[in-house]
Every structure is written in structure tokens, then in C-alpha cells.
Amino acid sequence: MTTITIVQGDITRQSVDAIVNAANSSLLGGGGVDGAIHRRGGPAILADCRRLRASHYGKGLATGRAVATTAGELDARWVIHTVGPVYQASGSDPSLLASCYRASLEVADELGARTVAFPAVSTGVYGWPMADAARIAVEAVRAARTAVEEVRFVLFDDKAYQVFAELIH
Known part of the structure; x- marks a missing residue:
């Protein structure tokens, strides 16, 4: 059974098997979590x-x-890149957002990762x-069939942490 934990902090500072990157479709870096992961992980991630x-x-x-790619200089073995949907008041598809988490856990299983850190994708x-x-x-x-032992949601600010905390506890 997968344990779900939450922490407030910087996802690039997590010591886990895999860190999930909220990437853009180009896979070539960007802003937010994506940019932070590429900056801290170094050039090996971009090369992959x-x-x-x-x-x-x-x-x-x-x-x-x-x-998945290498994690470069991060304290992880892999970075799992997933592309979240852009929210639009009409026409946003929650199944695409859920797919980001399912697909990331499937990749984690293929890699043998047991601990995975997720940002709040999208x-x-x-x-x-x-x-x-x-x-x-x-x-x-919670619905995923996975061998991952711990999913850690890493939330950057207190507001996000509180929203996740209400769901987890």
C-alpha cells in the first residue's frame, strides 16, 4: 500500500528515488518547478x-x-517529466490531470522507484x-495500482500545503 505524505518546501531538495517535474511539452526546461529542476539538476537532465x-x-x-531522465545533481535517481493540462474555465479535462499522476507512477514502477516526490501539477x-x-x-x-511505497506531495507554499493537508488527514 502506498503511503501519501505532504511536505512544504522545495521539491529540488527532496531525497527520493524519483522527482516528478511539471514539464512543458518541449521537455527543454521552462519556468516554475520545471526551471528549478533543470537549474538544480544541472546540464545532464537537459542533455537527456x-x-x-x-x-x-x-x-x-x-x-x-x-x-524519465537522469536526475543529474539532484538527490534522486530519476526525474519523471509529465505535462499537465492548461486550465480553462470551460473545457478543462480533469482526466488529463489525473493521467499525469498515473503515468508518472507507471514510469516509477518501470524504473523500480519506491519513493516519488510530486509537485502540484498544473x-x-x-x-x-x-x-x-x-x-x-x-x-x-489513491486509485493507482503501484509498487511505489511513498508518494510525497511537495508543496511550495503554505496555502497549497493546507489544501493538500485537508485531503490527506
Whole structure:
């Protein structure tokens, strides 16, 4: 059974098997969590992402999918990149957001990862409302059939932490 924990802090400082990156489809870095992971992890992550783009993901990674790279200088073995959906008041598909968590856990299982740290995918510049995103994330992780022993939601600020805490406890 998977244990779900929450912490407030910097996801790039987590000591886990895999850190999930809320990536953009290009896989080539960006702002927010994506930029922080690339900056702290160093050039090895970007080099792996470029190799993925040159081979299987020439058009980028599709929304709701996940793929792994090295973690570079992070205190993890892998970074699992997933592309969350952009929130739109009409037409946002919660199944795509849930798929980010399921697909990331499937990749974690393929890698043999037992501890995985997730950010709140799509809640930054992609604009998904925190309460709804948290509910979707927690439900997706609870429903997942995975060998991952601990899923750690790493929330950057107190507001996000409180929203997740209400769902977890």
C-alpha cells in the first residue's frame, strides 16, 4: 500500500528515488518547478531531454504522459517529466490531470522507484485551481495500482500545503 505524505518546501531538495517535474511539452526546461529542476539538476537532465526529443519525442511529450531522465545533481535517481493540462474555465479535462499522476507512477514502477516526490501539477502558470487539482491528484494516487511505497506531495507554499493537508488527514 502506498503511503501519501505532504511536505512544504522545495521539491529540488527532496531525497527520493524519483522527482516528478511539471514539464512543458518541449521537455527543454521552462519556468516554475520545471526551471528549478533543470537549474538544480544541472546540464545532464537537459542533455537527456534533448536525446528524448531527437528519438521518440520529436514533437514533444503529450499532455498526461510521462517519461524519465537522469536526475543529474539532484538527490534522486530519476526525474519523471509529465505535462499537465492548461486550465480553462470551460473545457478543462480533469482526466488529463489525473493521467499525469498515473503515468508518472507507471514510469516509477518501470524504473523500480519506491519513493516519488510530486509537485502540484498544473497549478502554477497552467492555472488549475489548487483545491480541484489537489483532489484530482490525491484521488489518482489513491486509485493507482503501484509498487511505489511513498508518494510525497511537495508543496511550495503554505496555502497549497493546507489544501493538500485537508485531503490527506
